[in-house]
Amino acid sequence: MATKKSSPRRNPLDQVMQASAAFGSRVYKSVFRHSWPDSARTRSLATMSNVFLHLHPTTIRRASLKVTYTFCLGGLSFFFFLVLTVSGVLLMFYYVPSVTQAYQDIKDLQTVVFAGQFLRNMHRWGAHAMVIVVFLHMCRVFYTRAYRPPREFNWVVGVLLLVLTFLLSFSGYLLPWDQLSFWAVTVGTNIAKATPFVGPEAQFLLIGGYEIGQNALIRFYTLHVIALPLAAAVLIAVHFWRVRKDGFSGGL
Amino acid sequence: MADTSQERQAKQDQIPAQAQGQPTPAPIPAPAPAPADTTNRRAEARRRHDASNPLDKARPHRLLAVVKKEASFIPTKEPSTIVHVWPHLLMIEFLCAIVFTVTLFITSAFINAPLEDLANPEKTPNPSKAPWYFLNLQELLLHMDGGLAGVIVPTVVLLMIALVPYFDLGPGQMGRWFTSERGKAVVIFSSIYTSFWLFFLIALDVFFPVKTMMKSLFPDEQGRGLLTQIKIPIPGGDPTYEPTPAGMLNVSITPVDIIMSNWIIPISVIIVLSGLLVVLVKKRFGADRRDIFQALFTGFVVSFAITTVVGTALRGYGQEFDWLWWAFKRPL
Structure with missing residues (x-):
């Protein structure tokens, strides 16, 4: 019977280990399709064959890596957009845009929901940070003259994204339905009322009535969670595409 | 101007080649304090790396020393000014994202977003301010x-x-x-x-x-x-x-x-x-x-x-x- 000593290769444990290693390697290869990026070829593949990373070129001038040129501001704007998207989606699970329920939902979020206060804080401070970072990004691009041809149109897209950032932040301001948000938006939309010729109409369009109420809340909510983020996402795609096509402006 | 730009070049030269993601060259000994007979060579090296020349400006390296054929290492090609995005750029982006994630987490853990009383159209706060x-x-x-x-x-x-x-x-x-x-x-x-x-x-x-x-x-x-x-x-x-x-x-x-x-x-x-x-x-x-x-x-x-x-x-x-x-x- 089993008098012969089994060789190490036939050890069942080793066989299982080898099989799992082979399986793991196959899974890894099925996802990444190349080995760990440590050669010129695999490093190029790492950016080329990855849907998220292929926004980047495969190679770049060393001088373009200088952090004191960009201060990462464009990337940070996108980073905060992502943070706000994720935290915003989580907040949507708990929030109902109704004048009778919205405020209580925020209260519950702060007191009942696990880490709800933390989530809300992240969304709030992230939003302020995004406004600041986007503005600083515009200043950086202006002062380094990075809008030079052929990048004129991308600068215009950037200005539109700045406006969208303001609108995103402003539309979200109303949602907690507390005194702060109600009166801030009242003041803000009264500015729209002062538009020459079409002021009252513009304000009516914005808040769906003559004063802030349920109509305004649902309009701001819809703008905030779907219309404006979609518009921003499309413009961000155009913005990145153009940067990718025209190359980095720095380090020339 | 020329001095500072040369200093910067020199600093970049000091970055270990490994960190730059290139095959490790053997270290080139820094030139000794110039003896009289090498002055011309050093001047020649300076001339060849002219900071005001835009072509040289694009190259983050300059000739530090001329080594004899018997020396331990002879550079066969010039160091590249082009690097791979993985890992060089991605590392910067990743670090930046980490730093700001941690900062945002800490801020959110310690400072609460404001929430006032329920909205009341009858009660106008003074002053009323926009965001x-x-x-x-x-x-x-x-x-x-x-x-x-x-x-x-x-x-x-x-x-x-x-x-x-x-x-x-x-x-x-x-x-x-x-x-x-x-x-x-x-x-x-x-x-x-x-x-x-x-x-x-x-x-x-x-x-x-x-x-x-x-x-x-x-x-x-x-x-x-x-x-x-x-x-x-x-x-x-x-x-x-x-x-x-x-x-x-x-x-x-x-x-x-x-x-x-x-x-x-x-x-x-x-x-x-x-x-x-x-x-x-x-x-x-x-x-x-x-x-x-x-x-x-x-x-x-x-x-x-x-x-x-x-x-x-x-x-x-x-x-x-x-x-x-x-x-x-x-x-x-």
Whole structure:
């Protein structure tokens, strides 16, 4: 019977280990399709064959890596957009845009929901940070003259994204339905009322009535969670595409 | 200039080749203090790396030493100025994301977002303020017509900013902060100029309000100002000063003192001060078009910042000027 000593290769444990290693390697290869990026070829593949990373070129001038040129501001704007998207989606699970329920939902979020206060804080401070970072990004691009041809149109897209950032932040301001948000938006939309010729109409369009109420809340909510983020996402795609096509402006 | 750029090159040369993601070359010994017979070689090396030569500027390396054939290592190819995005750029992006994630986490763990009482349309807080990034507009609102401050000025400013690249077509490079030393000087000058005028104008309007001055200009026997007596119909104006006559669409019968204080004076001040800025930077610095754009853009950025701070921190009850309002810490 089993008098012969089994060789190490036939050890069942080793066989299982080898099989799992082979399986793991196959899974890894099925996802990444190349080995760990440590050669010129695999490093190029790492950016080329990855849907998220292929926004980047495969190679770049060393001088373009200088952090004191960009201060990462464009990337940070996108980073905060992502943070706000994720935290915003989580907040949507708990929030109902109704004048009778919205405020209580925020209260519950702060007191009942696990880490709800933390989530809300992240969304709030992230939003302020995004406004600041986007503005600083515009200043950086202006002062380094990075809008030079052929990048004129991308600068215009950037200005539109700045406006969208303001609108995103402003539309979200109303949602907690507390005194702060109600009166801030009242003041803000009264500015729209002062538009020459079409002021009252513009304000009516914005808040769906003559004063802030349920109509305004649902309009701001819809703008905030779907219309404006979609518009921003499309413009961000155009913005990145153009940067990718025209190359980095720095380090020339 | 040449010295600092060479120093920078030297610093980049000191980065270990491994960190730069290239095959490790053996270390090249730094040149010994120049003996007389190598002076020419060093001069030759300097000549070959001429910092003012744009081709050499693009190469972050220079000839440090000439080694004999018997030496331990002979470089066979020049170090590349091109690096792979993985890992060089991705590492920077990753680190940046980590740092800001941690910062945001810590902020959110310790500082709570404000939440006041349930919204109550009957109870107007004093002061009522917009979100902080619109307080610059709310500050402008105190000094001019609402339509001008809230819609016309921001729209015109944004349009002008958007159109800058289509008009900044002059020579000069891209990719350098402030374009030139002169550009930097222009930006600093414009910041000081704008801050001075802005604080001066806000203080002037606080202590000698233009609206009151216009109302009491050339008073008659009853003390009513001359300008308040003359009224002009303005289509599309704010009808709150006097009701719109029946049958007329949104026409406001506006007294001239209000036209002066809310429209003519603010617009004139903006145009005259911007024009003066352009003239000054042209005369003082010999500014080209790019510098003029930089001066005006800096004017916008500084105005945006100052009016935001004043509107947020220094406007108290009834939007009155209040040095100590910041102490009440209005929630953001």
